[in-house]
Amino acid sequence: MELEASVPNTSWEVGKMERRGLLRWLVLLCCLSLMLAILPGCGKKAVKKPGKDEKTEVVFWHSYVAATTPALERLIQRFEAAHPNITIKAQYVQTGEGLLQKLAASVMSETAPDLCWIHASWVGPLSREELIYDLGELIEKYGGFGEEEKADFFPAPLETSYYRGKLRMMPIEATNLGLAYNRELYRKAGLDPNDPPENWDEFVEYGKKLTIRSKDRVEQWACNVPVFTGSMAGWSTWQWVTFLWGWGGRYAHPSGERVDFNSAAAVGALQFWVDLQHKYKIGSLAPPEQGFESQKVAMTFEGPWSLPRFEDLAFDWAVAPMPAGPKRRVTSLGAEYLVVFRQTKHPKEAWEFIRWFITPEVQEAWSIDSKYLPIRQSVLASPTYRTFLDKNPAMKTFAEQMPYAYAEPSILPDASEVDLFLATAIEEAVRKVKTPKQALDDAAEKANIALAEAKAREEAGNTQ
Numbered sequence: 001m002e003l004e005a006s007v008p009n010t011s012w013e014v015g016k017m018e019r020r021g022l023l024r025w026l027v028l029l030c031c032l033s034l035m036l037a038i039l040p041g042c043g044k045k046a047v048k049k050p051g052k053d054e055k056t057e058v059v060f061w062h063s064y065v066a067a068t069t070p071a072l073e074r075l076i077q078r079f080e081a082a083h084p085n086i087t088i089k090a091q092y093v094q095t096g097e098g099l100l101q102k103l104a105a106s107v108m109s110e111t112a113p114d115l116c117w118i119h120a121s122w123v124g125p126l127s128r129e130e131l132i133y134d135l136g137e138l139i140e141k142y143g144g145f146g147e148e149e150k151a152d153f154f155p156a157p158l159e160t161s162y163y164r165g166k167l168r169m170m171p172i173e174a175t176n177l178g179l180a181y182n183r184e185l186y187r188k189a190g191l192d193p194n195d196p197p198e199n200w201d202e203f204v205e206y207g208k209k210l211t212i213r214s215k216d217r218v219e220q221w222a223c224n225v226p227v228f229t230g231s232m233a234g235w236s237t238w239q240w241v242t243f244l245w246g247w248g249g250r251y252a253h254p255s256g257e258r259v260d261f262n263s264a265a266a267v268g269a270l271q272f273w274v275d276l277q278h279k280y281k282i283g284s285l286a287p288p289e290q291g292f293e294s295q296k297v298a299m300t301f302e303g304p305w306s307l308p309r310f311e312d313l314a315f316d317w318a319v320a321p322m323p324a325g326p327k328r329r330v331t332s333l334g335a336e337y338l339v340v341f342r343q344t345k346h347p348k349e350a351w352e353f354i355r356w357f358i359t360p361e362v363q364e365a366w367s368i369d370s371k372y373l374p375i376r377q378s379v380l381a382s383p384t385y386r387t388f389l390d391k392n393p394a395m396k397t398f399a400e401q402m403p404y405a406y407a408e409p410s411i412l413p414d415a416s417e418v419d420l421f422l423a424t425a426i427e428e429a430v431r432k433v434k435t436p437k438q439a440l441d442d443a444a445e446k447a448n449i450a451l452a453e454a455k456a457r458e459e460a461g462n463t464q
Contacts, residue, residue, distance in 0.1 A: 055087045056349045061102075062117040063095035067308050071370040078365070079356055086349050095119070107131060107343070114344040115353065118337055120407070121234065121415035123163045128413060128458050132339040133347065134166040135354075142348050144355040152360070156333045156407050157375045163410045169337035170354050173363075173372035176331040176405040177242055178397055179323065180302040182295060183316040185210060185220070189298075196320035200246070200272065203299075203323045207282030210298040222282035223299045224291060225273055227430050233423035234416065239301055240426055242332040243269040245406060246325015252418075256411035257455065259447045261422055262440035265327070270429050270436035277430060285430055303334065304371050304398045319394040321401050333405035335375070373399055413454035418447045 064072050069092070076088045091113070093099045100122070106112040118126070126132045139145050150158060157171035183193035189209040197203040207222030228236040241251055249265030252258070260266070276283030284297070291297030295315060302319070310317060322331040338357070340350045356362060363374040364385050379385050380399060389396035412418055425443035429436040
């Protein structure tokens with residue numbers, strides 16, 4: 001997960017607009033798929049096969065931000081040097097609704113990319129309309145990715161790559177959530193900077209010492225309460241599910257037909273976020289801009305994508321593992337995935353890039369260069385990678401969290417829409433518009449209706 005900025009959006013109306021935008025995209029995608037099925041010759045262009053000495057061009061859409069682009073360019077140069085007959089044409093497309101709209105338009109005009117970088121929440125509609133390959137087909141035809149390779153993957157990234165029993169996308173990197181903290185502010189508060197909080201009780205106790213007030217004004221917050229809506233909804237819910245799982249709850253029922261984020265465990269997890277602001281009064285819903293960087297916020301939840309900008313900070317900081325919840329130690333797993341569009345004229349070459357990308361050697365080099373985490377367990381045992389981690393203790397913290405980084409399987413047909421309902425519930429509870437239970441129950445009711453409608457659309461499509 002990469003973010004250009006982490007600016008909270010506190011407007012519920014924006015959340016509604018985002019939901020309507022997503023629904024428009026889903027409807028458009030279904031209509032376009034139907035049109036292409038009815039008019040199979042529409043928009044198709046003759047494609048000249050490359051000659052013996054010509055290169056095959058593979059178009060790759062991605063949403064890597066500027067800080068990661070140089071590493072991506074070096075990765076592609078390395079691939080092309082090893083595969084002189086293939087050229088990777090990388091094109092940046094802003095993530096979110098912009099990318100989804102561009103994908104829908106490209107499907108209509110039959111100019112979809114060969115490869116595309118996506119978030120796991122998008123796999124439902126793309127798979128339902130059969131716009132992307134079941135990678136199992138490419139594996140069977142072109143080879144690679146056997147059982148031994150699968151066993152070397154961290155389980156969670158690979159498990160989330162399957163949708164309805166088919167391998168629809170391939171994880172190419174991972175992230176997780178850690179606790180960045182200001183060691184200088186720890187010392188000033190009388191806390192040991194080498195002993196960060198182990199669990200949520202300790203987190204609260206540390207927070208009380210790290211929050212500084214002057215009369216009615218807070219001069220220093222212990223932490224921020226990460227509540228975002230609109231285009232940032234997924235960022236908010238991705239952090240909150242760490243607390244949900246830590247309390248022993250789950251996001252969705254294994255059937256994929258209903259959500260479970262309104263269970264007693266979920267209510268407890270959301271109540272904890274409410275208490276950070278209103279009971280313990282250590283967390284800010286609207287922290288100062290760049291609060292951690294300006295030393296106005298002592299602790300913040302971050303991922304390895306923040307390390308490049310933290311390297312320039314003028315104070316002593318560190319990253320600790322996520323404190324354990326009441327039921328389990330867990331951190332949210334984030335990953336980016338590659339999918340192959342069925343419109344591609346070069347499935348073999350597209351698959352060749354993917355299978356090369358996930359080799360241990362490339363994963364190690366990519367992690368060192370990009371600061372993403374590897375998705376292969378064997379990389380952590382590599383002597384050169386261990387040396388890299390020893391020289392980069394913050395990165396080492398994220399890497400050593402991977403064994404208990406978790407994400408629920410990709411089972412919801414419209415996960416992005418569900419995230420919007422949940423993000424609104426989180427904001428309503430933290431702002432005390434509703435109780436945690438009421439907010440989560442209302443969101444679950446809307447989410448379950450949306451899931452039922454998605455299932456009906458899916459069943460209707462299967463009967464045509």
